[in-house]
Structures are given as C-alpha cells and as structure tokens.
Amino acid sequence: MTLLGQFALWTAFLLGLWCAVVGFSGRWRGRPDLTQSVTRAVYGICAALLVAAACLWKALLTHDFSVEYVWAYTSRNLPTYYVLSAFWAGQKGSLLFWALVLSIFATAAQALSSRRHAALLPYVAAATSSVVAFFVSVMLFAANPFERLAFTPLDGRGLNPQLQNVGMTIHPPMLYLGYISITIPFAFAIAALLSRRLDTGWIHAIRKWTIVSWMFLSIGITLGMWWAYVELGWGGYWAWDPVENASLLPWLTMTAFLHSVMIQEKRGMLKRWNLGLIVGTFMLSIFGTFITRSGVIASVHSFTQSNVGYFFLAFLILAGAFGFTLLHTRWHLLEPEARLESMVSREAAFLFNNLLFVGIAFSVLWGTLFPILSELVRGTKITVGPPFFNRVNVPLGLMLLALTGIGPLIAWRRASASNLRRQFTMPLATGAIVGAGLFVAGMRDGYALIAFALAGFVAGTVAQEFFRGIRARRRIHGDPLPRAVIRLVGRNRRRYGGYIVHVGILIYCVGFAGMAFKREREATLKPGESVELRSPYGHTYRFTHVGISQYQALNRIVSAATVQVARDGKAEGVMTSEKRQHFTVENGEKVPSFEPSTEVAIRSGLREDLYIVFAGPVNGTEEAVYRFTINPLVWWIWYGGLVLVLGGIITMWPGDGHPAPAARRTPATYGTALAGAAEPS
Amino acid sequence: MSGRETLDRRGFLAAIAGVAGAAAAGALSAQAPGTLPGSGPAGSLGDPTAAGRPQAPTTPRDDDARIQAIEKRLRCTCGCTLDVYTCRTTDFSCTYSPQLHREVLQLRDSGMTAQQIVDAFVKRYGEQALMAPEPHGFNLAGYLVPGTLVTVAAGAMLWILGRRSRRHDAAETLPSAPAVDATPEELARLRQALAESDA
Structure with missing residues (x-):
C-alpha cells in the first residue's frame, strides 16, 4: 500500500505541475482541448490524493507499524476513532490531509462555479493546483507519510493522551478546512487579476466560499478553545500562544473582508483593498502553517521541529511576491466607481471597522514576531505573552465591539442628525442601563464593565433592527409573529444572518469579560476534609474530598479523585477529576507510554463553571492536591460559537433569499433599506 | 467454682452487648463522613506511580494572591510558554515550576518586594524570564507601534474623509445656484409668496 500511496503522490504532483503551467500560461485560450485538460487535471489530482489518503488510512487501521507514521502516532490498544484521527495528528499525515481537502475544494470550485465565471476557471485551476503541488512536494521531499522503518515493531508509540479527546478529532479538521478553503477565494482573486476581469463577478463567485472559510475558521478556533479548556487543565481557553495567534490572524482579515466587500458590491469602492485583503488572508494562512511546522517560535501546539519550515517560508515569500506584484500591475484597473460622501455613513463605519480588524491582526502578528525582532536588533531573547497581548488588544477589541453596534445603525452614503437620533436612542439607553446596573451591583473591573455595557448596546442595536423589521412585516402583511420572524430572516438572509452573527460575537465578548471574575485556590485534602471557595455571585461552595x-x-x-460539592450548604453531587497513565503492552508487560495526563472535572452552567483539577497524591496515599476554580460565564463562549455558526449558515443558505442585485445597489438611507426588507416577495 | 469469678447470665449478655456496641461504634466511626476529620491516615494507592508525580502538600502561601501575581509575571523555564503559577498548577509533570515557586517564596521571605523579585529573576535567567517585556528601551516599540499605527491610520482616514465630505458638500451646493434660472430679486419674491401661501 505504501508503494501505491507514493505513486499516487507523484501522480498528484505531476498533474499539479501540468495544470499550473498550462493554466498560468494562458495557452488554453482558444484551445478547448487544453481548457478541458486543465479541468480534468484538477479532478485527477483529487482522485490521486484520495487514493493516497485511502492508503494511509488502511495502514493506520491495519496497524502496519512498518510505516513510520503509523508507528509514531498509534498503538494496538488505541480506540479506532483515534486511529482514524491520527491521520492528522502528526506533521506528515496532516500535510496529506491538507492537500487532500484542498484538492476536493478545488474540484468543487470547478464543478460548482457558475458558467458565468468560465473565463476565470482555468486560472483558478492553475492557482489551486500550484498550492496542492506545493504541499505534495513538501511530502515527497521532506515529510513523506509513507516512509518505512527498517524493521517492523510489534506495537506503536501511541497517540499523545492530550490528543485523545473528542475535541481533537474535530478541531484540527475544522481549522484546516478554514485555512484550506481560503485558497479558493485567493485563486479567484488571482484569476480576476490575471484575466483583468475586475468587475464584481469574482466577488460574487467567492461570496459563499469566503463565508464557508470564515465559518470553518470560527468553528476551528472555538473548538480549539474548548479543547484547551477541557483538556489542558489550566482553567483558561486562550493563552496568546503563537499557534493560537496564527489561527486568529486569517480570521481577522477574513472578517474585515466580509464587511468591506459589501462596500464594493453596493458602491463599487475598495476594490484594491479587497483584493489586498484576500491575498493577505491567504498569506496569513500559509504563515500560520509555517509557524506551526517550522519551530521558529516556541509553542506548545507545534509539530515536531523539522526542515519543512524552509519550504513554507519560501512558498510564503513567492506567493506574496506574486500576489502583490500582480495587484500592483492591475492597480490602474481598480479605480473606485464612487467616492465616500460623508464621515457619518455606513461606508465610513465599515472603513473604521476594517481599520480595527487589520489593526488587531497587525498587533497580534507584531507581538508574535516581536521576540524574533528583539533578538535580531538587541541580541536578547524575550517572551511576549498574555500580559502584552491583553494590554495592546483589549482596547482595540472594545472599540471593535462598539462598531459592531454602530455600523448597522448608520445609513449608507450619509446619515442625517434625525436619523442618528432615531437610531441610536434605544441601543445607547440599553448599553447605559446595563453598565449602570452592573456598577450599582458592585462591578468595578473597568474593562469588564465597558465590555458588558457595549454588549448591551450591540444587543439593543440587533433587537431594534429585528423589532422594526418584524413590525413592518406585520403591519404590511398581517403576519403572526413567528411567521413574520421567519419571513423577515428568510427574505433578507444576508442582513439578518449577519445580525445573528453579531449576537454570537457579543455572547463571546460577555464570556471573555466573565473571566475577569475568576476565583481559584489550591488545597491539599485528606478523605473527609473540605475547603470552601466563594463565587463572584456570593455563593459559598464547599468541596469535600x-x-x-x-x-x-x-x-x-485511571486514578480518579472524587469530590463532594455543596453550594451554600446544599449538596450538589460529586465531581471526579482523573490522572491517566497510558501504556502500551510489550512482552505482556504494561509499559507507560507518556507522562500521566490530567482529566479535569467540569460542571458547566449559565452563570459559572466549577473546574476541579486533581494535581496528584501526597506520599502515595489518598491525600490529594487539588486546584478548585470558579470560571464565570465560560459557557457563553461555546454557545456564542453556536449562535455565530447559525448566523453564518443563514447568511450563506442557498436560494434567492437576498434582494436582487439591482435592488441591492445603493439604498440611500436606512429607511430605504428597511422598506426593501419589508417588501412583499 | 471457688477461686474463680462467676459471671451470671445478665452479666454475660451485657458484656456481649458492650463488645458488639463498641465494635459497631468503631465501624461507624470509620465509615461515617461526619466523623472523618481528615486527621487519620489516608489509604494507600495501589499504584501511586500511575497517579502522577508525588505532590508536596500545599500551604496557605501557595494561595497567596501576592505570590500568584508575581508568578504570573514570570515565565517557566521548562519551555512550556506558560507563566510559573499556571505551569505549577497545570503541568504536574513539570519539575521546573515548583522549583521556581520555591525561589519566589525564598526571595519573598528575604524581604524583597514584588518588583525586586522580578528583577532578581531577570538578573538570574535573563529577560526572557518575564511573560511580557518591560516597557522601556526597544521594548517600547513592541507596545507602542500597533496602537500608534492604528491611531495614525485613523487620523489619516478622518482627515481624508473630512476633506472629501466637505468637497462633496460644496459640489452638491454649487450646482444648485445656477440650476434656478432667476435673479436674487425674483427669488426673494418667490420666497415671500411661498411664505404668504403657508400662512
């Protein structure tokens, strides 16, 4: 099977080269046979990589330990679903997974794109195939998943216990899907630049791809936070680790693009900026891969250090140079069709929103690379950790949250004073009431207070938008409330799906702000002993070992340490945290395969999570060292993610839910937009 | 039965009841949670090595917020990228963070302030012992560059937008004057007529 896998990789590589050369050269123009050959090459690459993936999965499932990758990441006693997920647990397998998914996306882009974009598709094929060929070349020349060992061991080393978690079976694929699917908008952007078809055609072609990509990235990042929270045991979910930062960077620029592209669609402005954002987002996705795989920056999430980093660095430079040079050569073709008319307009709000997204992305990138810069300039190694990122990014994040509420309230082109008064009164009042209420209730953390007040403001904005839309529908059509809601959202999916995404974001922010009120303490307890911890809501929890x-x-x-929990004297059941010593069996003996890992006991609630970690026993007895933590509002982060995904799905749902292009063009004011929203179908 | 104490039936039953009662009381005191003060010996684990690295009992100082605040500014040297406090309360296989924690306690005991302890760590382990660089010298660039760039960009945008906005306003008002083919006197008469009709 390994031979077949190797053969499949070479086939994919050669087809990728063919497709890239023919596609980029433009020789297919006027040659239907060559055009067809480029498209078929894309399908061929996908088929070859499917064969390679099947070979690796077969080797994993049959415990073929003669394959180095299978030996390194699995063992005979590993549950089957983790054997399957071991496909992307290591450097080599994840490269194959990346190439495979990209080839599937490339095939989908060829097969599903409208014939209106036929002139772009050979260029798109060339761009996607170049990226696939690059990934396959990394496998063939530096990290081959089919590499064989000189002998066949009886058992494998097993999978790292921290990867033996359901989150890790889903989180990496989701993040990869996000990273990988960015290639498709990038390919369309390159195709538009090469073909000089720089109208809004390519924007329409990639609209759903960008949302798909953004959604997978959002899901991947949220699942990554969830995995870190439930598996790593430190009681948090985001540590500003370089690899975490690398996943956030393309998400930020992609989100900026999703906003700024609306200005291009409605006003024909920001064409250069949007192309730059797409090329930049693709580069950031490759940069993330470089960070994860090169070992250039220390991270707990990195793959083993290897020489593949040089490949990615070279590719990053080449792709960036190619993309931005191409953009520069087409600069004159990208003149805006309109000019910004007023500082108080939705366009201006979107511009500031883009500035903040890109500003935050820059500050995260800057902080991630600053240790390298410092070493280059001063020759001194430094660490840039959470205190730095929080200090720099929290104020920017709060401004962005404010704009989340401001943007939808301002009219396109120009807002009048009466319009602003009518729009802002209720949301501002909501934010002020929330802020004042929490202050009176005793909240004194400045950032948290601002975050909650702004969340109230954004919630007020969204509620007002829904309320007015529903009221208009009910007045015009006489719809009952549920039908009015469904029809309002169904006929304006992009707009109201976007508002639901905003609700998801504000729920995230509430969850993040909640961590300012975290409570924790350590304790050593003998059986029967207790310790108390007061929650930020004033309840007293008593934990009895x-x-x-x-x-x-x-x-x-498994060593399971059990704790009885009581809140304000009332029993609340037991919680169990574990230490797990994984082993493999050699000559009938159990041999520890990794350091003992910790399984946290978590009880999640709307208001707070109880989070108990069993650190270890004292002197080999049942006397146990524990860390007890109360994490307020963490639950909101996971459910904020669900709301965000729901909004994303509504936004990209296929069909004719959004207004026709003619109707979308330049609604003069908010009132016009609302009237459009309420129009009968 | 001379020379031997005799035990009547009542005494025998009382003795049996006493022994049984004492045994039951003993058994209950071992089982009932209310009588588990935690002062007795804890049971031994079958395989202590499987339960992780042996832990030293914690002391109230481990929970001292001031000690934690210092440790959250210091990076563990094991390569985990976590601060000392988070590492010692998370990665229970790490041998570095407990040692660094003891160093912090020792320095505190010697009468040092929080800043002096942090400085002592920098002196001993280098600047990378800090979780974030001190904001002075070249490090200031780390803190100031992102915010400065965003501020400058925002300022530039405001300036450009303001100029365009004013230019657009001027462009909108300029054509309106010649669009009405009337002299100022005629316009004044028109305004007066409109005002009279409104009244």
Whole structure:
C-alpha cells in the first residue's frame, strides 16, 4: 500500500505541475482541448490524493507499524476513532490531509462555479493546483507519510493522551478546512487579476466560499478553545500562544473582508483593498502553517521541529511576491466607481471597522514576531505573552465591539442628525442601563464593565433592527409573529444572518469579560476534609474530598479523585477529576507510554463553571492536591460559537433569499433599506 | 467454682452487648463522613506511580494572591510558554515550576518586594524570564507601534474623509445656484409668496 500511496503522490504532483503551467500560461485560450485538460487535471489530482489518503488510512487501521507514521502516532490498544484521527495528528499525515481537502475544494470550485465565471476557471485551476503541488512536494521531499522503518515493531508509540479527546478529532479538521478553503477565494482573486476581469463577478463567485472559510475558521478556533479548556487543565481557553495567534490572524482579515466587500458590491469602492485583503488572508494562512511546522517560535501546539519550515517560508515569500506584484500591475484597473460622501455613513463605519480588524491582526502578528525582532536588533531573547497581548488588544477589541453596534445603525452614503437620533436612542439607553446596573451591583473591573455595557448596546442595536423589521412585516402583511420572524430572516438572509452573527460575537465578548471574575485556590485534602471557595455571585461552595480510586480502562490506568460539592450548604453531587497513565503492552508487560495526563472535572452552567483539577497524591496515599476554580460565564463562549455558526449558515443558505442585485445597489438611507426588507416577495 | 469469678447470665449478655456496641461504634466511626476529620491516615494507592508525580502538600502561601501575581509575571523555564503559577498548577509533570515557586517564596521571605523579585529573576535567567517585556528601551516599540499605527491610520482616514465630505458638500451646493434660472430679486419674491401661501 505504501508503494501505491507514493505513486499516487507523484501522480498528484505531476498533474499539479501540468495544470499550473498550462493554466498560468494562458495557452488554453482558444484551445478547448487544453481548457478541458486543465479541468480534468484538477479532478485527477483529487482522485490521486484520495487514493493516497485511502492508503494511509488502511495502514493506520491495519496497524502496519512498518510505516513510520503509523508507528509514531498509534498503538494496538488505541480506540479506532483515534486511529482514524491520527491521520492528522502528526506533521506528515496532516500535510496529506491538507492537500487532500484542498484538492476536493478545488474540484468543487470547478464543478460548482457558475458558467458565468468560465473565463476565470482555468486560472483558478492553475492557482489551486500550484498550492496542492506545493504541499505534495513538501511530502515527497521532506515529510513523506509513507516512509518505512527498517524493521517492523510489534506495537506503536501511541497517540499523545492530550490528543485523545473528542475535541481533537474535530478541531484540527475544522481549522484546516478554514485555512484550506481560503485558497479558493485567493485563486479567484488571482484569476480576476490575471484575466483583468475586475468587475464584481469574482466577488460574487467567492461570496459563499469566503463565508464557508470564515465559518470553518470560527468553528476551528472555538473548538480549539474548548479543547484547551477541557483538556489542558489550566482553567483558561486562550493563552496568546503563537499557534493560537496564527489561527486568529486569517480570521481577522477574513472578517474585515466580509464587511468591506459589501462596500464594493453596493458602491463599487475598495476594490484594491479587497483584493489586498484576500491575498493577505491567504498569506496569513500559509504563515500560520509555517509557524506551526517550522519551530521558529516556541509553542506548545507545534509539530515536531523539522526542515519543512524552509519550504513554507519560501512558498510564503513567492506567493506574496506574486500576489502583490500582480495587484500592483492591475492597480490602474481598480479605480473606485464612487467616492465616500460623508464621515457619518455606513461606508465610513465599515472603513473604521476594517481599520480595527487589520489593526488587531497587525498587533497580534507584531507581538508574535516581536521576540524574533528583539533578538535580531538587541541580541536578547524575550517572551511576549498574555500580559502584552491583553494590554495592546483589549482596547482595540472594545472599540471593535462598539462598531459592531454602530455600523448597522448608520445609513449608507450619509446619515442625517434625525436619523442618528432615531437610531441610536434605544441601543445607547440599553448599553447605559446595563453598565449602570452592573456598577450599582458592585462591578468595578473597568474593562469588564465597558465590555458588558457595549454588549448591551450591540444587543439593543440587533433587537431594534429585528423589532422594526418584524413590525413592518406585520403591519404590511398581517403576519403572526413567528411567521413574520421567519419571513423577515428568510427574505433578507444576508442582513439578518449577519445580525445573528453579531449576537454570537457579543455572547463571546460577555464570556471573555466573565473571566475577569475568576476565583481559584489550591488545597491539599485528606478523605473527609473540605475547603470552601466563594463565587463572584456570593455563593459559598464547599468541596469535600471523598477519596481516590484506581482502575484500568482500555489503554490506561485511571486514578480518579472524587469530590463532594455543596453550594451554600446544599449538596450538589460529586465531581471526579482523573490522572491517566497510558501504556502500551510489550512482552505482556504494561509499559507507560507518556507522562500521566490530567482529566479535569467540569460542571458547566449559565452563570459559572466549577473546574476541579486533581494535581496528584501526597506520599502515595489518598491525600490529594487539588486546584478548585470558579470560571464565570465560560459557557457563553461555546454557545456564542453556536449562535455565530447559525448566523453564518443563514447568511450563506442557498436560494434567492437576498434582494436582487439591482435592488441591492445603493439604498440611500436606512429607511430605504428597511422598506426593501419589508417588501412583499 | 471457688477461686474463680462467676459471671451470671445478665452479666454475660451485657458484656456481649458492650463488645458488639463498641465494635459497631468503631465501624461507624470509620465509615461515617461526619466523623472523618481528615486527621487519620489516608489509604494507600495501589499504584501511586500511575497517579502522577508525588505532590508536596500545599500551604496557605501557595494561595497567596501576592505570590500568584508575581508568578504570573514570570515565565517557566521548562519551555512550556506558560507563566510559573499556571505551569505549577497545570503541568504536574513539570519539575521546573515548583522549583521556581520555591525561589519566589525564598526571595519573598528575604524581604524583597514584588518588583525586586522580578528583577532578581531577570538578573538570574535573563529577560526572557518575564511573560511580557518591560516597557522601556526597544521594548517600547513592541507596545507602542500597533496602537500608534492604528491611531495614525485613523487620523489619516478622518482627515481624508473630512476633506472629501466637505468637497462633496460644496459640489452638491454649487450646482444648485445656477440650476434656478432667476435673479436674487425674483427669488426673494418667490420666497415671500411661498411664505404668504403657508400662512
């Protein structure tokens, strides 16, 4: 099977080269046979990589430990679903996974794109195939997943226990899907630049791809936070680690693009900026891959250090140079069709929103690379950790949250004073009431207070938009409330889906702000001993250590420490945190395969999470060291993610829900837009 | 039965009841949670090595907010990228962070302030012992560049937008004057007529 896998990789590589050369050269123009050959090459690459992936999965499932990758990431006692997910657990397998998914997306882009964009598709094929060929070349020349060992071991090393978590079976693929799908908008942008078809055609072609990409990135980042929270045991979910930052960077620029592209669609402005954002987003996705795989910056999430980093650095430079040079050569073709008319307009709000998104992206990138810069300039190694990122980014993030509420309230082109008064009164009042209420209730953390007040303001904005839309529908059509809501959202999916995304974002922000009120303490307890911890809401939790039990489960020995929980004297059941010692079996003996890992006990609620970590026993007895933490509002982050995804799905739902292009063009004021929203179908 | 104490039936039953009662009381005191003060010996684990690295009992100082605040400014040297406090309360296999924690406690005991402890760590382990660089010298660039760029860009945008906005306003008002083919006197008469009709 490894031979077949190798053959498939070479086939994909050669087809990718062919497609790139023919596609970029433009020789297919006027040659239907060559055009067809480029398209078929894309399908061929996908088929070849499917064969390669099948070969690797077969090797994993049959425990073929003669394959180095299978030996390094699995063992005979590893549950099957983790054997399957080991496909992307290591450097080599994840490269194959990346190439495979990209080839599937490239095939979908060829097969599903409207014939209106036929002139772009050979260029798109060339761009996607170049990227696939690059990834396959990294595998062939530096990190081959089919590399064989000189002998066949009886068992493998097993999978890192921290990767044996359901979050890790889903989180990496989701993040990869986000990273990878960015290639399709990038390919369309390159195709538009090469073909000089720089009208809004390419924007329409990639609209759903960008939302898909953004959604996968959002899901991947949220699942990554969830995994870090439930698996790593430090009680947080975001540590501003370089690899975490690398996933955030393309998300920020992609979100900026999703806003600024609306200005191009409605007003024919920001064409250069949008192309720059797409090229930049693609480069940031490759930069993230470079950071994760090169070992150039220390990170707990990195793959093993290897020489593939040089490949990615070279590709990053080449892709950037190619993309931005191409953009420069077409600069004169990208003149705006209109000019900004007023500082108090939705266009201006979107511009400031873009400035903040890109500003935050820059500050995250700057902080991530600053240790390297410092070493270059001063020769001194430094660390740039959470205190730096929080100090720099929290104020920018709060401004962005404010703009989330401001943007939808301002009319396109120019807002009048009466319009602003009518629009802002209710949301501002909501924000002020929330802020004042929390201050009176005793909240004194400045940033948290501002965040909650701004969340109230954004919630007020969205509620007002829905209220007015529903009221208009009910007045005009006499719809009952549920039908009015469904029809309002259904007929304006992009607009109201976007508002639901904003609700998701504000729920995230509430969750983030909640962490300012975290409570924790350590304690060493003998069976029967208790410790108390007061929650930020004034409740007193009492944790009583029951004991430690040990038992064997599948591929590990479990030491389970159990705690009785009572709140304000009322029993609330038990919680169990575990230490797991994974093992492999050699000559009938259990051999520990990794350091013991920790399984956190979490009880999640709307208001707070109880988070208990069993640190270890004292002197080999049942006396246990614990860390007890109360994390307020963490639940909101995970459910904010769900709301955000729901909004994304509504926005990209296929069909004719959004207004026709003619109707979309330049609604003069908010009132016009609302009237459009309420029009009968 | 001379020379031996005799035990009547009542005494025998009382003795049995006493022994049984004492045994039951003993058993209950071992089981009932209310009588588990935590002062007795804790049971031994079957396989202590499987339960992670042995831990030293924590002391109230481990929970001292001032100690934690210092440790959150210091980076663990094990390569985990976490601060000392987070590492020692998370990565229980790490041998570095407990040692660094003890160093912090020792320095505190010697009467040092928080800043002096942090400075002592920088002196001993270099600047990378800090979780974030001190904001002076070249490090200031790290803190100031992003905010400065955003501020400058925002200022430039405001200036450009303001200029365009004014130019657009002027362009909108200029054509309106010649669009009405009337002299100022005629316009004044028109305004007066309109005002009279409104009244």
